[in-house]
Amino acid sequence: xxxxxxxxVSSTPWTTSTPLTTSTIIPLMPDVAHPxxxxxxxxxxxxVFQVHRSAVRALPPDVLAQDRDAVxxxxxxxxxxxxxxxxxxxxxxxxxxxxxxxxxxxxxxSLRDAQNRLAHLRLMESxxxxxxxxxxxxxxxxxxxAELVRESETRGGAIGDxxxxxxxxxxxxxxxxxxxVQRRLYPPLPSDMPYVSFYPMSKKREPEAxxxxxxxxxxxxxxxxxxQVGRRYAGRVQQxxxxxxxLDEWExxxxxxxxxxxxxxxxxxxMRFDHASAVYAAFGEFFVGKVVSAGxxxxxxx
Numbered sequence: 001x002x003x004x005x006x007x008x009v010s011s012t013p014w015t016t017s018t019p020l021t022t023s024t025i026i027p028l029m030p031d032v033a034h035p036x037x038x039x040x041x042x043x044x045x046x047x048v049f050q051v052h053r054s055a056v057r058a059l060p061p062d063v064l065a066q067d068r069d070a071v072x073x074x075x076x077x078x079x080x081x082x083x084x085x086x087x088x089x090x091x092x093x094x095x096x097x098x099x100x101x102x103x104x105x106x107x108x109x110s111l112r113d114a115q116n117r118l119a120h121l122r123l124m125e126s127x128x129x130x131x132x133x134x135x136x137x138x139x140x141x142x143x144x145x146a147e148l149v150r151e152s153e154t155r156g157g158a159i160g161d162x163x164x165x166x167x168x169x170x171x172x173x174x175x176x177x178x179x180x181v182q183r184r185l186y187p188p189l190p191s192d193m194p195y196v197s198f199y200p201m202s203k204k205r206e207p208e209a210x211x212x213x214x215x216x217x218x219x220x221x222x223x224x225x226x227x228q229v230g231r232r233y234a235g236r237v238q239q240x241x242x243x244x245x246x247l248d249e250w251e252x253x254x255x256x257x258x259x260x261x262x263x264x265x266x267x268x269x270x271m272r273f274d275h276a277s278a279v280y281a282a283f284g285e286f287f288v289g290k291v292v293s294a295g296x297x298x299x300x301x302x
Contacts, residue, residue, distance in 0.1 A: 033212065033213050033214060033215055033216065034145065034149060034159060034216045035145075035216075036140050036141050036142045036144075036145040036146075036216070036219070036220075037140075037141040037144065037168060037172070038138050038139065038140050038141060038243065039138070039139045039141065039172065039175060039176065039181065039185060040136045040137065040138055040185065040243065041136065041137040041138075041139075041184070041185025041186050042084070042085055042104040042105060042106055042136065042137050042185065042186055042187075043104070043105050043106070043107065043108050043110075043111045043134075043135070043136045044102070044103065044104050044105075044111075044133075044134070044135045044136065044137065044240075044242045044253065044255075045101075045102075045103045045111050045114070045115060045132065045133070045134055046101075046102050046103075046131075046132065046133040046198055046253060046255070046287075047100065047101045047103075047115070047129055047131075047132045048095075048097045048099075048100045048129065048130050048131040048132065048287055049097060049098060049099050049100070049101070049127040049128065049129055049130065050096065050097040050098055050127065050128050050130050051098045051099070051126065051127055051301065052126045052127065052128060055125075055126040056123075056126045056301050059126075064123075064301070067121070067122050067123035068123060068298040068299075068301060070121050070122070070123065071118065071121055071123050071124065071294065071298055072294045072295060072298055074117050074118055074121060075087065075089065075118075075294035076294060077117070078103070078114050078117060078118075079294075081105070081110070081114070083105065083106055083107075083110050084105070084106045084186070085103070085104040085105040085106060085110070086103075086104055086188075086189045087101065087102065087103045087104075087114060088101075088189055088291050089101055089102075089291070089292055089293075089294060089297045090102060090196045090198075090287075090289040090290065090291055090292070091289050091290050091292045091296070091297055091300075092287055092288065092289040093288055093289050093290065094288060095287055095288070095289070096130065097130045097131070097287070098127075099127075099289075099297055100196075100198065100287055100289060101118070102196075102198075102255070103115070104137070104187070111134075123301070131285065131287070133198075133200050133244065133248055133250065133253045134244060134247045134248045135242030135243055135244040135247060135248060135252070135253045136242060136243055136244075136247070137184060137185045137186070137187065137240060137241065137242055137243075138184075138185075138241055138243035138252075139175070139181050139184045139185060139241075140223065141171070141172075141175065142216075142219060142220040142224070143220055143224065144168075144175070145216065145220070146216050146217055146220040148164055148167055148168055148171070149216060151164075151167065152164050184240075184241070187238070187240045189291075190238050190257045192259060193237075193238055193257035193258050193259050194257075194259070194290050194291045195257065195258050195259070195260070195261040195264070195288070195289075195290055195291075196255065196256065196257055196287075196288065196289055196290065196291060197255075197256040197258075197261075197264040197268075197286060197287070197288045198253065198254065198255045198256070198286070198287045198288075199253075199254055199283055199284055199285065199286045199287070200244070200248070200249075200250030200251075200252065200253050200254075200283075200284035200285075201250060201251065201252050201253075201254060201281055201282060202250050202251040202281075202282045203251060203280050203281065203282070204279075204280050204281070204282055209279050209280055211280040222275055222276040222280075223276060225274060225275065225276065226271070226274050226276040226277065229270050229271055229274050230267070230271070232270070233263065233266075233267050236258060236259070236260075236263050237256055237257065237258045237263050237264070237267055238257040238258075239254065239255070239256055239257075240254075240255040240256075240257075241253075241254060242254075242255070250284055261288065264288065
């Protein structure tokens with residue numbers, strides 16, 4: 001049985017998992033600034049590291065070789081875990097840092113285990129975490145939520161009442177069965193898109209540009225238009241959205257994969273001119289690089 005909650009706002013309607021819950025019924029107001037329902041899947045962790053090169057150079061050659069083997073073995077184990085998900089190193093280009101380790105796991109505990117599996121290795125003591133982002137894959141149900149709110153208003157009901165929950169459960173089941181949504185919530189690592197761009201973002205809460213006070217209907221329209229921009233890059237860019245409200249300082253993380261890195265520039269430029277981003281989006285630092293094997297990355301250490 002599916003429980004329903006008013007969940008965190010999704011940053012885009014492009015590509016569902018943990019159950020949804022609600023404990024309150026919200027009386028209807030004219031075009032209420034109600035949060036959209038969301039569907040969640042795998043937890044994610046993006047860790048950015050800077051190598052302390054003098055510490056690596058100080059290691060005796062035999063010790064360095066042993067330490068590299070230990071990290072390579074750990075990354076091999078983490079790459080395709082039995083419980084699901086994946087891990088991959090991304091060699092950064094043009095950044096103050098050197099490598100980004102990306103992990104996706106079905107539970108927060110298994111994500112912690114992946115983090116600790118590497119943290120306890122001696123060679124990792126020569127790497128300093130310069131940035132990290134914790135999230136969970138997310139599909140925002142803006143359009144569905146807006147429809148259900150309108151239905152509730154028409155029948156004189158309330159958001160979160162029995163009828164609302166029943167209709168939401170039906171719609172959630174339908175969305176969950178979609179192959180497109182499944183790929184958003186449980187994204188495979190692209191085998192033919194080696195270039196990566198990751199950045200965190202939030203929606204503004206400024207007096208003249210407060211996303212969270214906009215009516216649901218307006219946010220739904222804005223996100224539909226935002227998604228239309230992204231769909232023009234289907235087949236050229238794969239996007240993974242991770243929601244982080246309550247988990248991280250930034251509200252979402254965006255991970256892009258492409259065969260050609262110029263696609264990142266073109267896509268993000270188009271997105272910047274979209275009204276939802278131009279007025280309401282705030283962006284963090286961008287980390288760009290290439291997926292590499294553990295051996296390729298570790299071979300550069302010493």
